[in-house]
Amino acid sequence: GEDVEQSLFLSVREGDSSVINCTYTDSSSTYLYWYKQEPGAGLQLLTYIFSNMDMKQDQRLTVLLNKKDKHLSLRIADTQTGDSAIYFCAESRYNFNKFYFGSGTKLNVKP
Amino acid sequence: GAGVSQSPRYKVTKRGQDVALRCDPISGHVSLYWYRQALGQGPEFLTYFNYEAQQDKSGLPNDRFSAERPEGSISTLTIQRTEQRDSAMYRCASSDHALASSSYEQYFGPGTRLTVT
DSSP states (O other): OOEEEEEEEEEHHHHHHHEEEEEEEEEEEEEEEEEOOOOHHHEEEEEEETOOOOOOETEEEEEETTTTTEEEEESSSSSOOOOOOOEEEEEEEEOOEEEOOOEEEEEEEEO | OOEEEEEEEEEETTOOOOEEEEEETTTOOEEEEEEEETTTSSSEEEEETTTEEEEEEEEETTTTTTEETSSOEEEEEEESSOOOGOOOEEEEEEOOOOOTTSSSOOOOOOEEEEOOO
């Protein structure tokens, strides 16, 4: 939705790092999420970060949150061809139940 | 089951017909959500339930859309008098919202692709 914005495409070479960016507008955001969508599959939760954190690392994934600028990023280290998918940023607000999604960033990993 | 399931996976219907989309959440999950995802867009919230109670239906586009979850488990999203603009992927998600859950993660099903001709 228009409250959450992402760039549409990212292309990287296998083995490089990928950085997918997201901006959001609502300062009451509580949790921010990254979901991965592969063709024909549902959305798979990759990771999330609470709004009072700056960074979270989970194996090859690093999430950075700049709450002042309302900017969220997902870094994928050593990107593999299996990481090719659409990545959605999402936020939940004070009531936790309504998720607001960006339009998704299509990551293409070239061998 | 192991995850959220939805049926049918694909539905083609003629304009003016009613359709019913089914969601079977993860067993024991308290909350159930419906989203609509247009091509090239992220999911857009429609409605959600805690147990059998519909807590928020602010995302339903108009009164042709309704949802129910009568026994607090399976849910049905019904679209009456379908129109071509209703064509989209309809996704269901569930969440346990247990006290131990600190992130309110939503687990998504594979979706139902609805095409109105």
